[in-house]
Amino acid sequence: MFLWAMFRQYFSSILGDRLGVHAMKLVSIFYPYIEITFFEYTGQRLKRSEAYAAVESYLSASSCSKHARRLKADSDRSGSGSGSGSTLILAMDDHEEVIDSFSGAKLYWSSQIAPSKSHAISFYPSSPDRRFYRLSFHRRHRDLVAESYLRHVLDEGKAIGLKNRVRRLYTNNTSYDSYDFRKLGWSHVNFEHPATFETIAMDPEKKRDIVDDLIAFSRGKEFYSRVGKPWKRGYLLYGPPGTGKSTMIAAMANLLDYDVYDLELTAVKNNSSLRKLLLEISGKAIIVLEDIDCSLDLSGKRKKEKEKSEEEEKKIGSEENTESKVTLSGLLNFIDGLWSACGGERLVVFTTNFVEKLDPALIRRGRMDRHIELSYCDFEGFKVLARNYLGINEHTLFEKIQRLLEERNITPADVAENLMPKKVTEVAGSVEVCLTNLIQALMESKLNSAKGEEEMLEATVAKVVEEKESAAPST
Structure with missing residues (x-):
């Protein structure tokens, strides 16, 4: 190592790189293991690798991770979306290695970090360093890994990721x-x-x-x-x-x-x-x-746009159009x-x-x-809301509410607002009050609707009379 460092210092980098390539070929003759690397971010898409995510999920859930001495924990929620509380997700820490077995073959997984060689601004979101997983196995298992094991890891990892993922x-x-x-x-x-x-x-x-x-x-x-x-x-x-x-x-x-x-x-x-x-x-x-x-x-049915006034054109020309x-x-x-x-x-x-x-x-x-x-609330919808908000399936006031719902339009949101107890901890004592409030709201809605229909009818009659007067020949 000392001689190699001195050699790299005093000889050209091109000569050193060539010697390094030949040295690796020489080592590969005696080194029987093959390595496959899965980087977290690859290519120019600046998007997290799906293969890396699948490997991470697989290693976190497989039995081989139980033998890891260093783990990193992250707080996450279950994928149910019900707000059921947080759980800890355990994964391999950096520079940790575990052993997996598949069809009699031993496979070695390690979590590594490749430090950035440049001081330029990195396009990778997490840090300038690039994380990756490395899979090592004996060359005699190459066909098994390429044809079966990698597919097994990716399929299992994706299934585990979907099961544990947080919906967003x-x-x-x-x-x-x-x-x-x-x-x-x-x-x-x-x-x-x-x-x-x-x-x-x-x-x-x-x-x-x-x-x-x-x-x-x-x-x-x-x-x-x-x-x-x-x-x-x-x-x-x-x-x-x-x-x-x-x-x-x-x-x-x-x-x-x-x-x-x-x-x-x-x-x-x-x-x-x-x-x-x-x-x-x-x-x-x-x-x-x-x-x-x-x-x-x-919504314009592909109509031609109307010509804009000169003042509007000047305004658009002077200001940046951000629409x-x-x-x-x-x-x-x-x-x-x-x-x-x-x-x-x-x-x-x-x-x-x-x-x-x-x-x-x-x-x-x-x-x-x-x-x-999705239309106005009917009686079946009301029963669902009554069960949700008040915990009841029947009541003596249901018949009256059913009759009013058939006569008047009211949205489920309005029904739910009237069924909301003032104290959610005392729902049982609020049933009568909430149903009475709903009946009153339905009756008021019916009254207001009748008044609105009457005003609309009067406006229509007035418009017809006006049209007839304008169409009559002047004397």
Whole structure:
């Protein structure tokens, strides 16, 4: 070692590198082990390697990690999304080695760090150093490792990762910086919404049909491959405000154990940026565009834009135009164009309060495969809410409430607000009060509605009279 250091100091680096290569060839003749390296970040995509993540999950859960002397612990939540508390995830510490066995072969895993050789700014998020796992095995097991063992590790690691993963709620970042990749793409928080289909106020038959359709989609990989379609499905949720569209999305995510990507179109710079966001979306995901009729001007039925005034043109010329330039064509390609096939097992969900405002091309069958209307609360939905909020399945006031619900429209959100006890610790004593409050709200809603209908009728009559007077010939 002393002589090699002196040699490298006084002789050229090129000669030293050549001698190093020949030295490695000489050592390989007597060294019978082969090494495979899995880096945490590879290539130019600046994205964490899926193979590295699978190896990390496999080693954390396999029996070989029980023999590791040095472990690192990280606090994490279970993937149930129910807020059930934190657990400790144990993984191999840096510079630790464990031994695994497979079909009679011994395999050596070690966790290493490759220090950066440059003082330049690193593009890797965690640190300038690059972490990696190294697999070492005897050369006689090469075929076994290449053909069976690596596939076993990746499959097991991915399955363990999906089982233990934390479901997340993503949103696209609003700032764009070509020098800092961390400001691009998606940011996230843990998804812990408690909504389920059991707690949704909806007709039971309609609810069961939606659940069956979602489960069939999640199990339909082979079917979609056989018919030649990307593994995705579109849902259009429409109805008045307060009818549970966002709650329905949360229930879908909890049923299928999917991540949620809440896409804010007004924050997307152009169609190219929209495609980049699409490429960063993982599988097992729900892509949500809420209030699609308000996100962009997508409701104009492809009419030509009106000419702008000279003052507006001057203003646009003098100021930077920061509005989104995503077009209807770009959004359609995002949903079911060629780029939409980059990835699988995705749901695309649109929500809107005014479905008639949307361009027909945006919601046709094939793009939005299921159109689900979430309407006002009926008696079946009320019983679900009464069971959720008050813990009751029947009451003497139910008959009166059923009659009022048939006569008057009220949203599930309004019903839930009236059923909310003032003291959640004293629900039993609040049942009569809450049901009475709901009856009063229904009666007031009926009265206000009748007054509104009367005013609307008077306005219509006045408009007809005015039109007749204007159409009459002047004397």
